[in-house]
Amino acid sequence: MKTTVLVPTYRRPQDLQRCLEALQNQQRLPDEVLIVLRATDQPTWNLLEQNTFSPLTIRTQIVEQPGQVAALNAGLDAASGDIIAITDDDAAPHPDWLKRIEAHFLADAQVGGVGGRDWVYMGGTLHGPTADQVVPRPIGQIQWFGRVVGNHHLGTDKPQEVAILKGANMSYRCTAIGSARFDPRLQGTGAQVHNDLGFSLAIKRQGWKLIYDPAIAVDHFPAQRFDKDRRDAFSYGATLDAAHNETLILMNYFAPFRRAIYLGWSILIGTRVKPGIVQLCRLLPREGLQSWQKGKAVLQGRWQGCRTWLGRTKKLT
Template sequence: MKISVLIPTYQRPQDLERCLEALSRQTLAADTIIVVARASDTATWSVLDNWQKKMPINPVIVDEPGQVKALNAGLKHANSDIIAITDDDAAPRPEWLSRIKKHFMENPKVGGVGGRDWVHQYGRIEDDSRNIVGKVSWYGRVVGNHHLGVGEARKVDILKGANMSYRRSAIEGIHFNEQLKGTGAQVHNDLCFSLEVRHKGWDLIYDPKVAIDHYPAERFDEDKRDELNITALTNAAHNETLALLRYYPPIQRSIYLLWAFTIGTRVTPGILQAVRLSLQGGKNAKTMFKAVQNGRRSARKRWRKK
């Protein structure tokens, strides 16, 4: 089974350098490394010019902004049996590709494989642990925790964009959803894609040993890390809602929308969570609630027009 690695990148030459260096140390080398970049990103092209002499890199130009456009452009050039996707600010560990391939070889029902991303920030590595990873509850709560997962390999509902791979036959006819909002990261594009693969009947596997090191880098859009941005919050709520409306059957859609409006989460609050945040001194609780509901409302309108 041949393996392609797909990396979308934008204005992160030093991060991309680290990522390519990590890929050069894989115990199982990639057959092709597809790097998608903007034509105007000259610093990135300088990095690629150097690495093309050392590795089988296939550079792809994308003219439009946004991670979704970049990923879809890359998929058009990915002809291998397995397509492994990572971020430019990630550094896959040496056995990343060999462990991915092993899962696909052992079970023909496996459509996707992902693993833990060890997050490096603020001078430390996040080393907490969670057993529940990558699940979507029956009422609509999305649990990620991919960066904290421990235990054995198991089936999940969603994989994380920084560390996910797919069997090419499992994603035939699927592309990253270009209806998602956002000018850069377009949060939850991995949620949408994972659920589409699950909807086709394929298994998704999360294995903590399929590991990468993740160094969250600056984002060049409205979705800044660790900083509340109302536009980014509205976009995230829109994208999550659109993904779940596409995935759930009719009755569960209604349950999800009711839960999302009345309860929600601390990050995307409904009424009760907004009240709770307010009582705990959260100055932005009301603003967050409005932003989230605006995002969910726009997703419902878009869903009805499909």
């Protein structure tokens, strides 16, 4: 099967270099590496002009619109592989990454997507359990009331079918993708969080299997984001966008009865990251005024997400 590795990037040449060097060391080399970048990103262009990264076949695709959604969609439009493997520029796939991905697609024609674990390093230190500490846990699931469970970075003991693949380490069969694209209604000017959630559910809704295999691994070094979605501090706008995007995606995916359950749970209870009323009361003693700002941002994002969904514009196929 022909494989395209798709890497969207913006102003992170050192991270991209580490990613490409990891792709050079793949046991099963990609048939092409497609770098999606902006015309104005001169540091990245300099890297690509100064290094050949042999034996990789590297193609570039220019995107003018800011945001990860536009970059990923431009990559999907330009990719030529039977398998499209997507990773972040701040991730470094393990040497057997593509070999293991291809094996899953070859083994089962009903598999539409394959992903795996990202070993997250914060400041050079592993975040999460080591390999000998892995225990079975829910991975990439949506609970009946709408809570999204990721945990992709924590790993599990064996491959399993999931509902969600993580953007730093996911791949799809081209025939499963078809005309589906990442949802352009998602808010944000950079990361546009939860775009992987929406795309995973779009593929799953068509009846394809999504497989999470912890042995399909990348080392992930979360890098600087050049938008309001900072990794190290609370941002009202980023929290609002995350709540909007999650709400839009799940309202689009759920049947009417589950939509009502999800809205009730998310507004009354929620999570620590996207608190509803109950979680807000729990956070108040520890976070003070910031908890109220977080709660307000989430509520506003939920409201905007419902409005976007009701508009039914540019609906994801």
